[in-house]
Amino acid sequence: MDFVDILLSLQEDPEMKRFISNETIKAIVMDMYAAGTESTHIVIEWAMAELIRNPGTMKKLQDEVRSVAGSKHTLEENDLVNGMDCLRAVIKESMRLHPPGTLLLPRELIEETTIAGYRIPKGTRTFVNVWAIGRNPSIWEAPDDFRPERFLGSSVDYRGQHFELAPFGAGRRMCPGIGFSVTIIELALANLMLQFDWKLRDGMKEEDMDMTEAFGVTTRIKSSLLLVATPRF
Template sequence: MAETTPMQVVAYTFLCVLVATILLKLKHRRSAGGLNLPPGPWALPVIGHMHHLVGALPHQAMQRLAQLHGPVMLLRLGHVPTLVISSPEAAREVMKVHDAVFANRPMYVAADVFTYGGADISFARGPHWKPLRKLCATELLSPRSVRSFRSVREEEAARLARSVAAAGGAVVNIGEMAKVMMNDVIMRVSVGDRCAQRAAYLEELDRVLDLMSGFNLTDLFPTSRLARALGGRALKATWEVHHRIHAIMEAMISDHKVAMESEGDNADAGGDQRGDILTILLRFQRNGGMGGGVTLTNANISGVLFDLFAAGSETTATTTTWAMSELMRNPHIMAKAQSEVRGVLQGKTVVTEADIDGRLPYLQMVIKETFRLHAPVPLLMPRLCNEPAKVMGYDVPAGTTVFVNVWAIGKGEESWTDASEFRPERFETDMVDYAGTDFRFIPGGAGRKMCPGMMFGVSNIEIALASLLYHFDWKIPGGGNPEKLDMTEAYGVTARRKTELLLEAIPFVP
């Protein structure tokens, strides 16, 4: 009998793998009961398609897979069926046509802990979701409320400019300064100026964002005892942070209640004058809740404030930093934006919203273009398919997790001319807004689960950028080439810069 050569062994192994793969696919199709499931890449036993995401950021890896398998793609992450949407048309079906079917969110382990089991707005389900959402839209972050926080934004933007000026021409960390400003804005509008626990809360919030930036093994293998055991250490750390942040929040709530009682709740007599968000929430709690028989618990209040801090400060700081990065890489765009700001302010010593409101259309285009290329939450918040549905003709089984890759949609050549280029001028004729009605541009999502604080965030970004562009000229340290500025993204809850944005600021004297 002839001796088997190494080449024959390799060929035989490959044939076995090929046959096994075909049999697995046939089994999958039979088990699907004749459903027309979306296409996807080849999977491995147990881990599914997770190996396709190794070595890249999830939204980037999913974009590359979608280019091969289509804008409606079905993956299996561990044991969890996962639908990835990468086109405006498919996003419209998920977030508008079948919005009610995809209205809930999968409850990941860390999110479950930090949101008190979905007592907040982002992960809420059940009877309190609609009243909470309505309360946020009509009271907490309504256009009137956003306007009422104007003085806070102006003061913090002025403080940002003073911090840069205090560096005396030395290199400044734009990302860190933007983060400080946005945290201070959120802290002041949420719990007021008098907050002894401010530093402790923000320190714990950083730990929260780190813990929420990945999956616990239980999220990927929800029925596995081994996964629960292996994920126990991370879950223990999550609970430890939660207990500390809960204690801080309870102290804030208690302090506010005492102040409201001692002051007679002067905010009630202020007519249109608004208090901080915590005071408003406590007033609703005291007066009987949110209507419809739904009470407002301390867990709801803590959850809403958690949403504001976790989402509001991180996304706005990230977008501000990316906008400055793109302006540095494109000096002609920087010059045009600065010329607009300085022409409008004309020698003013500080930037106020009364001076810039509606008068900086080019800067607004810069902000939109930054959102398009650098969506702060690239995959948005995940959704959950509540019942069997169809998306672009494909069957989506109940229980499927859904990611809408807005990062990929923003870079789609079929939707945007020269999609990879930073060109704010495209929005002169392409009149998209933040309402979530044009599914080529949905940085805050769309439908009933879209971000309720989008306009509040944009207002924070606009005055921060206006202040930085008005008061300073900017250059790369050491005379570096702006075109070679590192634009690599980091892994996390938001798509931040991987490297710090370090710039030299030259004071501009009007």
């Protein structure tokens, strides 16, 4: 059974039917697609921007992807199961530096709590600044540098178990589109590395790139990323 099957099965329970209408199910599915799609292209664009600024890392990632692909011209989901440590490290590092949602979504405390000596009353609306956490020098070495190798051999992941890396949030209210989003990010980035060689436009250097973040609910790159793609096949 998939997620929609489970939601539909809840309608068979008389106690749950009034809470799980067809409209509710459609709204939940739309939330998943919206959350997954928005974060997907933001992470891919930031990852490509960081890779083009770090050609050595891009070369390592291309070598890994092309080694796994062999003679294949397109990678599929099953191809990403093993041997893609560098790919996943690049994605983690991109989301550490550039989380799609800088402040996540607001949370409301259901009971009073104390954090770092501060009393937070019940009902307080709070925001979690995952951008600041991802660049905290007390947690990360050289926090402003793009270093995917920091995640090689590390158990730190972005699925809500490690609060130092929580671009999708954590707990019961974490982003519902995480599974859809991460799968598409991995597939898209792997195929971009497999099928093309990348460079900046003529006359442009890595240090000339504008890495300014655009203000908004989601954190996009302010200036459009324009690259030259050379097909390999």
